[in-house]
Amino acid sequence: xxxxxETRRSGVSAQGVVALDAWVESVGRRWGRSERxxxxxxxxxxxxxxxxxxxxxxxxxxxxxxxxxxxxxxxIGIEFLDTGAPFDPTGSAVVAKSAAKSGAKSxxxxxxxxxxxxxxxGLMLVRAYAKDLSYRRDGPYNRIEMTVxxx
Amino acid sequence: xxxxxxxFGDSGKKVMLTGKLDIVGxxxxxxxxxxxxxxxxxxxxDMGGVDFIASIGIRQLxxxxxxxxxxxxxxxxxxxxxxxxxxxxxxxxxxxxPIVRSEDEARAALSRxxxx
Numbered sequence: 001x002x003x004x005x006e007t008r009r010s011g012v013s014a015q016g017v018v019a020l021d022a023w024v025e026s027v028g029r030r031w032g033r034s035e036r037x038x039x040x041x042x043x044x045x046x047x048x049x050x051x052x053x054x055x056x057x058x059x060x061x062x063x064x065x066x067x068x069x070x071x072x073x074x075x076i077g078i079e080f081l082d083t084g085a086p087f088d089p090t091g092s093a094v095v096a097k098s099a100a101k102s103g104a105k106s107x108x109x110x111x112x113x114x115x116x117x118x119x120x121x122g123l124m125l126v127r128a129y130a131k132d133l134s135y136r137r138d139g140p141y142n143r144i145e146m147t148v149x150x151x
Numbered sequence: 152x153x154x155x156x157x158x159f160g161d162s163g164k165k166v167m168l169t170g171k172l173d174i175v176g177x178x179x180x181x182x183x184x185x186x187x188x189x190x191x192x193x194x195x196x197d198m199g200g201v202d203f204i205a206s207i208g209i210r211q212l213x214x215x216x217x218x219x220x221x222x223x224x225x226x227x228x229x230x231x232x233x234x235x236x237x238x239x240x241x242x243x244x245x246x247x248x249p250i251v252r253s254e255d256e257a258r259a260a261l262s263r264x265x266x267x
Binding site: 014015017018021035036039042043046047050053054121122124125128129 | 171173174175178203205206207209210234238241242244
């Protein structure tokens with residue numbers, strides 16, 4: 001991991017996603033990353049966080065998102081953790097949240113909205129803009145790691 | 152996100168968007184854009200003031216384009232920034248959301264028969 005990193009915790013809400021975006025933009029600019037790299041980081045985080053808000057099945061104020069940004073020579077490293085339903089964005093695998101955690105909560109769905117044309121674009125964008133995208137379940141968290149870097 | 156709807160001569164309506172087309176921005180444009188698209192007039196969406204777009208924002212544009220097309224109308228995106236253009240291109244939706252770079256180009260695109 002890199003020596004310079006910053007972490008932000010957010011609630012699972014639309015306003016939380018907006019606040020995360022403003023933070024990512026601020027940190028990226030402070031680190032002197034290119035506009036394109038900062039934009040890519042913002043896009044990936046907005047898509048993942050938006051997916052948690054829309055489909056993660058959050059039911060309590062304790063549900064949250066934790067984002068850590070790492071300043072790297074080749075771009076920005078991103079660790080994205082959320083307490084939403086188990087969901088692997090690297091392969092579109094959607095798993096029902098455990099009964100112990102979710103109760104009556106339904107399984108998350110991969111961004112459907114009317115048609116295949118309209119849904120699922122977010123994860124496709126993450127895969128297009130991020131490098132070294134990885135996923136694992138880490139206790140109560142989905143842990144997603146990636147790097148965004150200039151072409 | 153701010154949305155302003157103007158006449159676009161005899162060609163249809165012009166929608167000016169300013170700000171971030173993110174999860175909150177998409178919510179703000181959803182009703183006015185859907186209402187306008189429901190009239191099935193041609194729509195030019197001026198994207199020059201949009202400095203960020205996520206898939207949830209693209210979804211609103213796609214739904215409006217489909218609604219307009221049901222009445223044989225067209226929707227075009229006017230002059231998005233390079234970074235926003237990249238997202239739109241990567242999304243693979245240029246058939247539904249064609250990009251034009253000037254108002255003259257928009258008028259020409261809207262005057263062509265649907266499907267061309």
